[in-house]
Amino acid sequence: MPTGPRPCDVTFPNGEVTLAGSLTVPDRSGGAAGVVMVGGSGPSDRDNDIYFPPIRRHLADAGVAVLSYDKRGVGGSSGDWRDATIGDLAADAAAALDFLRARPGVRAGAVGLFGHSEGGWVVLRAAAVRDDLPWVITNSCPGTTPAVQERHALTGALRRAGADVGDTDRTLALYDRLVEAGRDGADFAAATRSVDSAGPSPAFASYWAEVDERLWEFLRRKQDHDPVPDAARLRCPHLAIFGGADELVPVAESVRLFGAAACRPDRHPRAGLTAEVFPGADHRVQTSGDGLLAPHYLATLTRWIGHHTPMTPTS
Known part of the structure; x- marks a missing residue:
């Protein structure tokens, strides 16, 4: 049975849209680091089907506050994702980021973005226009156009x-x-x-x-949204995670494209790239049919986040 902090229901606005989600804030001396989790394509809710809860629990147990939310028109959120653009969805992610940064018990400067699949395009777009992010993570996000x-x-x-x-x-x-x-x-x-x-x-x-x-x-x-210009404009470290057996994403080409963006001479000095490919893992970075995440996947997340954002403030 889970023994860590429990999620609570929250709502927050982005213009005329109200977004509903789940917020988990662990009790950490000096405040917790945080992450906004953005789901994939279609009518993804705050759990992205059943994919996000185990990741959310692991991060919370590791001392990371987590906010995930229903996409526009899904669950408790108003609006309709089918009427939106990638830019609109990125604005929703930015609103979620600002909401989490303002929560009691969360260190505002230690909150990053995590986007799965299409959500990776969304968080790259949101991150590309900000200089207050400690990091951004894309999970099974193509480096190509849709x-x-x-x-x-x-x-x-x-x-x-x-x-x-x-x-x-x-x-x-x-x-x-x-x-x-x-x-x-x-x-x-x-x-x-x-x-x-x-x-x-x-x-x-x-x-x-x-x-x-x-x-x-x-x-x-x-269909012609290109994530590479957003990746090239990042001013924070980028972790790009892939499953080596992902049948939906051209993994090798995506690694190449994100790598080329990271090698541009005008790339911000903080915007390093880490690419992690989990052999045999699928689009959800799982290696078996029973929904188990690839070995070391969760440890990789917390280790990388901890490296770029200490779990507790330093003096």
């Missing part, structure tokens, strides 16, 4: 499904046409006609099944 990442994921799904060369080529060609249609401002009806005209494609069905008009518009707005 369009490139989705094509990588679709290619892998086709391969695992045993699609032949012809079906693979047709499906990827259809995907490429949809990306171009999005860039040209095509509406959902035009995109649907393109899918229908391509004929039946079982391999594409799962990708397209949940897309409706509002989701299409969100995906169209997001």
